[in-house]
Structure formats: structure tokens, C-alpha cells
Amino acid sequence: MKKQTLLVAVLAALSVQAGAAVPEKTADTVLKPQPGQTQAAVWASRVLTKLHYKSTPLDDAMSEKIFDRYFKSLDSEKMFFTQADIDQYAVVRTRLDDAITGENLSVPFAIFNLYQQRFNERIAYARELLKTKFDFSTDESYQYDREKVEWAKTDAEVKDLWRKRVKNEWLRLKLAGKDDKAIRETLDKRYDSYLSPSRKLTNEDVFQIFMNAYAMSIEPHTNYLGPRAAEAFDIAMRLSLEGIGCILQSRDDYTVVREVIVGSPAALSGKIKVGDKIVGVAKDDKTPMTEVLGWRLDDVVALIRGPKDSTVRLEIVPADAGPDGKHATIALVRQKISMEEQSAKKTILEVKDGNVKRRIGVISLPTFYQDFEARRKGDKDFKSATRDVARLLAELKKDKVDNVLVDLRNNGGGSLSEAVELTGLFIDKGPVVQQRNGENKVEIESDTNAGMAWDGPLGVLINRGSASASEIFAAAIQDYGRGIIIGEPSFGKGTVQTLFGLDRFSQNDKVHYGELKFTIAQFFRINGGTTQLRGVTPDIKLPTMADSDSYGESSYDNALPWTQIKPAVYIPAGEVKEIVPLLDKRHEARVSKDKDFQYLAEDIALVKKQRKENSISLNETVRRKERDTQEARSKLREARLLATPGADDPILVPDPKDALNKAIAAKPASGKTAPVPKVAGVKGALRSDDGLQGSERTLAAELEAEKAAKAAKDVLLNEAVHILADEVGLLKTDTRMALRVLPYAADTK
Known part of the structure; x- marks a missing residue:
């Protein structure tokens, strides 16, 4: 399965799977293994070598597979490491099995710390490139899928890859109608935003990445799950959890409400809307409020979740208020939330x-x-x-x-x-x-x-x-x-x-x-x-x-x-x-x-x-x-996909009970109808290439596009x-x- 180019994108998906994180961690922190992790690695190896369907010893041959998969999991598109970086660790290529059984994971952590160093260097170089002027009249191309290519041999080769990458992203924004100043600001903010998740990585993240390199070297569907990964897996299987009923996401260091689940405490209160920013959390009605601005999403979620019938207090910046807008404090009683x-x-x-x-x-x-x-x-x-x-x-x-x-x-x-x-x-x-x-x-x-x-x-x-x-x-x-x-x-x-x-x-x-x-x-x-x-x-x-x-x-x-x-x-x-x-x-x-x-x-x-x-x-x-060809094609598609069904098209038969149930569930305890946020944004199911990434668009625009896509003809x-x-x-x-x-x-x- 194809992976995102940047590890931060992968870790965004893994954020709910990591162990307990330390939000105040800085970029300069050198990550080291903890005793509990080295012991967990030993026990995991014993279980996998004895109980797995495909019995595979943890030996030198397996070590080589782990070595290759670990580097690949860190840099799947080969945009950060050079072959020289790989070669300097060649001496341990057949010794990772000994690292696991000997409870010494210093080498995997050293490799990760080198990755973070290279990551910061490449992003810094990308931001420097924004100060230069690109020539879009030359005939050169950018290879966007590099998973199966060889590692770059020199630092100069990696820098040229980044030059082409930045040039491509600049060109996308230019074709979307943005001027140089706006492009430079957008891309500088984008590359800076890559650094924020990287700075929040913990030893639990590193341990999970390494242990998965081992587990998946045995067979593709074998994984190590940290404590939060196990909890997320359990929630996915039972389709329920105990909380307030909000789906959250990170946007510009804020924890933002993306969706309010119908019938949940958040919905019934009528006080939380899509787009609201959560800036503080108190896990009960006695604990002081903790500021969560800049926190990892999984840490905020862990603070908000809790036992059924317990109280959590949230400090909210309303969606329609600016950064300096008046904050509101809301108390909600946690309930069992069904993920319908x-x-x-x-x-x-x-x-x-x-x-x-x-x-x-x-x-x-x-x-x-x-x-x-x-x-x-x-x-x-x-x-x-x-x-x-x-x-x-x-x-x-x-x-x-x-x-x-x-x-x-x-x-x-x-x-x-x-x-x-x-x-x-x-x-x-x-x-x-x-x-x-x-x-x-x-x-x-x-x-x-x-x-x-x-x-x-x-x-x-x-x-x-x-x-x-x-x-x-x-x-x-x-x-x-x-x-x-x-x-x-x-x-x-x-x-x-x-x-x-x-x-x-x-x-x-x-x-x-x-x-x-x-x-x-x-x-x-x-x-x-x-x-x-x-x-x-x-x-x-x-x-x-x-x-x-x-x-x-x-x-x-x-x-x-x-x-x-x-x-x-x-x-x-x-x-x-x-x-x-x-x-x-x-x-x-x-x-x-x-x-x-x-x-x-x-x-x-x-x-x-x-x-x-x-x-x-x-x-x-x-x-x-x-682009012009694609635009013309998209308009034709959009017109058909959003058109009124033809005489031969299947017609949806409305379910009156479904509409009634939704109306009942939307009523808060007060008996008043919960406010429905107005959403304005992208029109149609097919979006033109605006050169932006998801978090760079407004939340309203993203939700409107998703709504239109769902309404399009299947x-x-x-x-x-x-x-x-x-x-x-x-x-x-x-x-x-x-x-x-x-x-x-x-x-x-």
C-alpha cells in the first residue's frame, strides 16, 4: 500500500496509536528507549517466534529484513536519508536481533534520531528554496513516487529532489491563480507545519515504528500495538466509547471540532458546534483547567475521554470568534457513545x-x-x-x-x-x-x-x-x-x-x-x-x-x-x-x-x-x-454526477422513520432545536486542483466538499x-x- 511521502503524515494517522506522550517535548530532545520498552520487545519476540502461524526465528536473516523495513518505514519515498546514511549503520544490519534479545535498543533509536536530524535539514532547505526564483520554461520533470527507487547517493542528489518537489508545489499553486507572495507564504507555513508534529514525537512513537518493522517483516498483517493503539482497535471493533461525542482534528496547533455526533452529550448540550476550538480541558469538575494549545491530538483525546457519568470541563473558543474572541467554559457528563x-x-x-x-x-x-x-x-x-x-x-x-x-x-x-x-x-x-x-x-x-x-x-x-x-x-x-x-x-x-x-x-x-x-x-x-x-x-x-x-x-x-x-x-x-x-x-x-x-x-x-x-x-x-484538459473533464463529470437522476437511474426511496429519528436525536434536553452550523465553501463533488493540502483549506470548505461527494451519483x-x-x-x-x-x-x- 502506498505511503505518504513525509513521516509526519504517517504519524498523523498513528497519533491515536501512540503511548503516553509528553506535549512539552522539544525538537532538541534526543529520544532514548525506556526499560519497559526493551522488556516488551523481548517478550514480543518470544511470542512471535513460538506462536505465529509462520514460525520465523529472530536471527541474522530476520535482522536484515528488520533493518531494511525500518529505514523504509521512516523514509518510504527516500527523500531524507542518503545511501551514506544507510551505509554508516551497515555494521548492525545483522545485529538487530541481538539488540532485541539483549534489551539494548540504542541503535534503532540512534537511527531515528538521525532521521529527525535529516528531516529538519531537508525542511530547512525547502524553506530556503522559497527565497529563490524558479524557471518554469525548462523541460524537466518530477518523479512523485519514489518508493521503489534506490537511495540518493549524495546530499546534492537529495537537495535536487527537494528542489523539484518545491518547484512542483509552487507550480500547482501558480496554476491555481495564486501570486508569488501568496505562494511563498503558503509553502513556508506548510513546511513549518511539518516540523510541529515531528517535535512532538516520543520514545513510544519510535518504539512502535521499530517493533512494527520487526512484526511486519514476519508477515504483513502482524503488528505491535502500543497501549493507545490497542484501545483504538477495541473501539473500532465495538463501535463505542465513553466520552462526549465529538470527532476532533488538529489544525494550526488547535484541537478543532470536526463533527458532533447526533444524540451525544455534546450535541444535546447545544453548546458545541463544528469549528469550535478546544484550548483547555479539565478531566473532572475538581481538577484545574489544563491548556492544550499545541498538544498532540491523541493527548487531548485521552484527557477528554473518561468513565461514563463522569464530568469533563472544556474551555472553548467559538468557531465564529477570532483568536482573541471570548472563551466559554462548558461542563459535559460523559456517556457511552455509539459510532453509528x-x-x-x-x-x-x-x-x-x-x-x-x-x-x-x-x-x-x-x-x-x-x-x-x-x-x-x-x-x-x-x-x-x-x-x-x-x-x-x-x-x-x-x-x-x-x-x-x-x-x-x-x-x-x-x-x-x-x-x-x-x-x-x-x-x-x-x-x-x-x-x-x-x-x-x-x-x-x-x-x-x-x-x-x-x-x-x-x-x-x-x-x-x-x-x-x-x-x-x-x-x-x-x-x-x-x-x-x-x-x-x-x-x-x-x-x-x-x-x-x-x-x-x-x-x-x-x-x-x-x-x-x-x-x-x-x-x-x-x-x-x-x-x-x-x-x-x-x-x-x-x-x-x-x-x-x-x-x-x-x-x-x-x-x-x-x-x-x-x-x-x-x-x-x-x-x-x-x-x-x-x-x-x-x-x-x-x-x-x-x-x-x-x-x-x-x-x-x-x-x-x-x-x-x-x-x-x-x-x-x-x-x-x-490542467485545462482536466478542468474540462471535471466539469463534464460534475455535471453528470450531480444531475437529477435520469429515467433509467435508480431512485432513492426516502425512509420516513430515518428522518424522524434524526429530528428526535437532534433535540437537546431543553427541548430547543440544536443550532445547525452554516457551512459555505466548495461547490460540487469534484474539486479543481487548488494546490492546497487538507489543513490549508477552511474546515467549512472541507466539510462542504465531503457532503457534495457523498451526494454525487455512485x-x-x-x-x-x-x-x-x-x-x-x-x-x-x-x-x-x-x-x-x-x-x-x-x-x-
Whole structure:
């Protein structure tokens, strides 16, 4: 998977995963390993060498892999280190195993401190370049993806790379209409902002980066999770946390409210709005206020979160007030916050089929979530993807839909048990997936509950981002002949991970070792094959958006190989393969006349061409011509994607209950309607290249662009709905086929 050029961008994503940070840390601090970290590394190595599915000794050969991966994780685009920097540490290339087992991590920390030195030097040089004048009439180019190139041999070579990078960023802003003064100010502020996160890095960050270099050298889906990473993983699985219900982000050293969750304490108070800046936090009603200006986001979040029914006080600068505006102090009682945005959701789309309308129920499932702790405690209302989908299916039955589409695009997986139980909603009984552990012992996970929550026609929409549990579900549906798989080949992750807490080895309650997420088994389809590397191949293919060389299991250099075992004993639930050729023929005929698909094919071809070329011109005349072409293309796309649906487009059927629930949830305790912030900004779903990065745009503009993008036409979803509408029509006119495709369906008997 492609990484951001700058480590600070990576660490922004990892900010909620780091251990306890020290906000007042300065850039000159030399980071050193802590005793607890060296001990955690030893215990992690013992667990990984003994319990991992791919048993790999921690030896000189592994040390070399760790060495290469560590440097790559620090500088993936090779813009900071030179080959000389790498060479000076060549003597320890085969000794990192000894560093771990000998509890001496001084070398990994020394490498990181050198990285920070180089980072500061390169950024300082970039800012110096802003004082010079660039010549945009020369014919030179900038290679923007450097992950697979060699390290620069000299410091002069690295400086030339940065000259081209700065020149490219200057040119983007110039083409967007900014003058030299504005460009210089924008870029100087941008490069300065890179330094701020770097100065806030702690020894916990360094330890996590190094330990992940070790873990991922064994196999791509093995990771070390620091204490906060473990907490974030748990929250993602149970889709709930205890807090106030605000989604926050860092902007210019401020912690800014990006979203207020409906029904949360923050929303019900009516006192917090999108864009408000949090400048102080008191973790309870007795503790003095702590100023958090300039703090890392994860430290602010840790201070705001707390036990349910406890009080937190916030010092707020209102969104509409300037930096010197009047501050407000707000007290909120923390509650359990349900992250409903990541829960399963349903919509109904209607498609015209001659003189009739077909109603297709779409269930979008972003992840296979489950609140394991609540289930273990016997909570009858524990959060579960399967339970939510079962409820939605019951509602869709009442809505009298003709077909159901489960949308698993970009669903990266989650709970294995949820994948098995979700499959059980669509089959009667039987095996769902096979697991083989490191001792070659095969176990079968089965659905043991009789009956189906939905016995009608079914479709599953996948893409390259559909992985793990998504692939288990899609593969089982395909093997049973239960439904039609639509989309592009999935990710190809056919391995099972477990969490292992390292704190059990700690001799001190105050010292936390974190957790390991590591592979313990490989899963296999009930037909004996595996989704490893190859993924799930759809029955009806839609345009492939992703690049398999940079995204997906096949992009990893140490992924487990594809293999197969004996099939499980199972009885097919239908014979959808009989109807697939008919549906595919109609699909091809329809998209050949569909302007949206033609645009999509053109865009994919252009992206593939750009990936292959891997460079961009720094000549203003050439770039301006390219920009004008792109602008014209974007306007055509925008007009179609935001246009009123045509006669053949699927029409969204509004859900009156959804609107009612939102209205109720938006009411604060006082009974007054919570204020809705006015948002002004970018118009349309497709933004022209303004040369800016996300944090350089106003928050209002970013939110408006996201809103427009969500409202834009989903070309691939619409076609999947058309395919399922075609299936309904064919089954209703051919009873013999219907009996074979859906032998369990009530209306075919």
C-alpha cells in the first residue's frame, strides 16, 4: 500500500496509536528507549517466534529484513536519508536481533534520531528554496513516487529532489491563480507545519515504528500495538466509547471540532458546534483547567475521554470568534457513545423494468464489528454487525423489496465470528469457512442456526478494499451459489489474527507493554481454495479502480502463498451460475451506452497511464495545458454526477422513520432545536486542483466538499442495483430457473 511521502503524515494517522506522550517535548530532545520498552520487545519476540502461524526465528536473516523495513518505514519515498546514511549503520544490519534479545535498543533509536536530524535539514532547505526564483520554461520533470527507487547517493542528489518537489508545489499553486507572495507564504507555513508534529514525537512513537518493522517483516498483517493503539482497535471493533461525542482534528496547533455526533452529550448540550476550538480541558469538575494549545491530538483525546457519568470541563473558543474572541467554559457528563456512522445501514433504490418498478434493498456494512466484552458479560443488547443486519433485513421484508444487495466495498474485515454468523442469515445450515493453524490442523466454522433471515435473491458488491471477513462472507455466498458477487477482485487477505496482551509479563502495574496482533491461522473457502493473494473473483466484473501492484495482498513482498486443502462437505443453496451469463450480457449492453461508465473507463485509463509514467512535467506551458484538459473533464463529470437522476437511474426511496429519528436525536434536553452550523465553501463533488493540502483549506470548505461527494451519483452501486433488478425480472418470468437459483425461497415453491 502506498505511503505518504513525509513521516509526519504517517504519524498523523498513528497519533491515536501512540503511548503516553509528553506535549512539552522539544525538537532538541534526543529520544532514548525506556526499560519497559526493551522488556516488551523481548517478550514480543518470544511470542512471535513460538506462536505465529509462520514460525520465523529472530536471527541474522530476520535482522536484515528488520533493518531494511525500518529505514523504509521512516523514509518510504527516500527523500531524507542518503545511501551514506544507510551505509554508516551497515555494521548492525545483522545485529538487530541481538539488540532485541539483549534489551539494548540504542541503535534503532540512534537511527531515528538521525532521521529527525535529516528531516529538519531537508525542511530547512525547502524553506530556503522559497527565497529563490524558479524557471518554469525548462523541460524537466518530477518523479512523485519514489518508493521503489534506490537511495540518493549524495546530499546534492537529495537537495535536487527537494528542489523539484518545491518547484512542483509552487507550480500547482501558480496554476491555481495564486501570486508569488501568496505562494511563498503558503509553502513556508506548510513546511513549518511539518516540523510541529515531528517535535512532538516520543520514545513510544519510535518504539512502535521499530517493533512494527520487526512484526511486519514476519508477515504483513502482524503488528505491535502500543497501549493507545490497542484501545483504538477495541473501539473500532465495538463501535463505542465513553466520552462526549465529538470527532476532533488538529489544525494550526488547535484541537478543532470536526463533527458532533447526533444524540451525544455534546450535541444535546447545544453548546458545541463544528469549528469550535478546544484550548483547555479539565478531566473532572475538581481538577484545574489544563491548556492544550499545541498538544498532540491523541493527548487531548485521552484527557477528554473518561468513565461514563463522569464530568469533563472544556474551555472553548467559538468557531465564529477570532483568536482573541471570548472563551466559554462548558461542563459535559460523559456517556457511552455509539459510532453509528460505522454501523450497518439500509437504503431502498427503485429501478424501472419496463412497466414495473423493482425495489432493491441495499445494506452498507463498513466493518464486521462486535462488542466482545459486552457479549462476554451477557449483555443481551451487545453491538453486533450480524444483529444489526438481521434487523435491517426484517425491515426490508416489511418494505417488500425484491432483492437485497450487501455493499462490502472498502470493508477491511473485523470479527471472524461475525463473518460466519452473517453468512448464516442467508443460508440454512452448514460450514462457512475452514481454518488451518500452524500445526496443519483444520477446523471448520459453521452456521448452526436453522433458517434464513432472507431467502430471496441476493447480491454482494465488493472491491479491492474488501478484505478478510468480507472475503469470507463473499466466498461463502459464492460457493453456496446463494448470491451474485459483483465488483472487482477483493484484497486477497486469507489469514486470521489474534490479539495477545503483553502486560501479563509486566512486573509493574504502571508499566504497560502493549499488545501483539499476529497471524495464527490461514482460512480456506469451503470449496478448499483460499482467498489468500487471489481474493474473491466476482461473478460479474465492474471496472477495476485499484492498482494491484501497490494495493492488496499481492503488493506485499512477504505475503503467504496461495494454496488449497480438501473441500468441506456442504450442500449448495442455489445455482446462480446459471443466471450469471444472462445478467452479464444485459450488463455489458447497458454499460456500453452509459456515459457515466464511458467517463469512468477514460478516468481509469488516465490514472493507469499516470502510474506507469510516474512523473509530472515542471514546465508551466505543458502543465497548464494538462490542467485545462482536466478542468474540462471535471466539469463534464460534475455535471453528470450531480444531475437529477435520469429515467433509467435508480431512485432513492426516502425512509420516513430515518428522518424522524434524526429530528428526535437532534433535540437537546431543553427541548430547543440544536443550532445547525452554516457551512459555505466548495461547490460540487469534484474539486479543481487548488494546490492546497487538507489543513490549508477552511474546515467549512472541507466539510462542504465531503457532503457534495457523498451526494454525487455512485456509478458502480447504480449498476449493481440494475443487475439485481435484471435478476428479479428473469426469475419472475422463468419459474424453472427460479427454482434452481432460489430453491429455498418461499415465492418459488
